Amino acid sequence: MLTISERLYKAAQPVWKECHEHPFVKGIGDGSLTIEQFRFYLLQDYLYLYDYARVFALGIVKSKDPKVMQLLSKSVDNILNGEMKIHRSYMERLGITEDQVFQVKPSLKNVAYTNYMLAVSHAGGIAEVLVSILACSWSYAEIGQVLAQAPGAADHTFYGEWITGYASPEYHSSNQALVELTDKLLEGCSEETYQRMEDIFVMCSRFELDFWEMSWRLES
Numbered sequence: 001m002l003t004i005s006e007r008l009y010k011a012a013q014p015v016w017k018e019c020h021e022h023p024f025v026k027g028i029g030d031g032s033l034t035i036e037q038f039r040f041y042l043l044q045d046y047l048y049l050y051d052y053a054r055v056f057a058l059g060i061v062k063s064k065d066p067k068v069m070q071l072l073s074k075s076v077d078n079i080l081n082g083e084m085k086i087h088r089s090y091m092e093r094l095g096i097t098e099d100q101v102f103q104v105k106p107s108l109k110n111v112a113y114t115n116y117m118l119a120v121s122h123a124g125g126i127a128e129v130l131v132s133i134l135a136c137s138w139s140y141a142e143i144g145q146v147l148a149q150a151p152g153a154a155d156h157t158f159y160g161e162w163i164t165g166y167a168s169p170e171y172h173s174s175n176q177a178l179v180e181l182t183d184k185l186l187e188g189c190s191e192e193t194y195q196r197m198e199d200i201f202v203m204c205s206r207f208e209l210d211f212w213e214m215s216w217r218l219e220s
C-alpha cells in the first residue's frame with residue numbers, strides 16, 4: 001500500500017517531469033541560463049517567499065498540536081532567515097537592494113500561485129496548509145538533488161550557490177519532515193479527503209511549472 005505522500009507524488013509525476021525538463025531548470029544545471037532570466041526569477045521568487053512563509057504561519061494558527069506548531073515555526077524561520085539568504089546573496093552579487101525588490105510588482109502567475117495557496121489554507125485546516133506547501137518544498141528538494149548530481153554543476157561560479165542551497169542536507173531534512181507530517185495528518189483519511197488533497201497538490205505542481213515558464217519568458 002502506498003502512503004499518502006507516495007500517492008500525491010505519483011499523481012504529480014507528469015507535471016514534475018516537465019519541471020525537470022524545463023529549459024530554465026536545465027539552464028541552472030548546465031549554466032546556460034542567462035543572468036537576465038535568473039534575475040527576473042530571483043526578484044519574483046523573493047516576493048513569493050514572503051507569502052510562502054505566511055502559508056506556514058497560517059498552519060501555526062490552524063494547528064492544535066504543539067509539535068506541529070514547533071515544526072512550522074522552524075520552517076518559517078528557515079524560509080525567512082535560511083532559504084532567503086541564498087536570494088539575498090544573489091541580490092548582493094547582482095547589486096539589488098531589498099528596497100528595489102519591493103518596487104517590483106509580483107507577476108500575474110506569482111500572485112495567482114500565492115493567492116491560491118493562501119486561499120486554500122485560509123478555507124481549510126492544517127492538512128490543506130501542509131499539502132499546499134508540500135509541492136513547493138518537495139519539488140525544489142528534488143530539483144536541487146538532481147542538479148547537484150551533474151558533474152561540476154554545484155561548483156558553477158554563478159549557479160552553484162543556488163544548487164548547493166537546495167541540495168543541502170538541511171533543505172532535504174526540513175522537506176522530509178513536511179512529507180512525514182503530511183502522512184501523519186492524513187493517515188487513514190477518506191478517499192474523498194484524499195482526492196481533495198491530490199487536487200491541491202497537483203494544482204500547486206502546475207503552478208510550479210508555470211513559475212519556471214514565466215521566468216523563462218520574463219512574463220511580468
Ligand SMILES: Cc1ncc(CO)c(N)n1
Pocket residue numbers: 045048049052083136137140208211
Ligand atoms: C516558486 C517557488 N516554489 C518553491 C520554492 C521552494 O521554497 C521556491 N523558492 N519558489
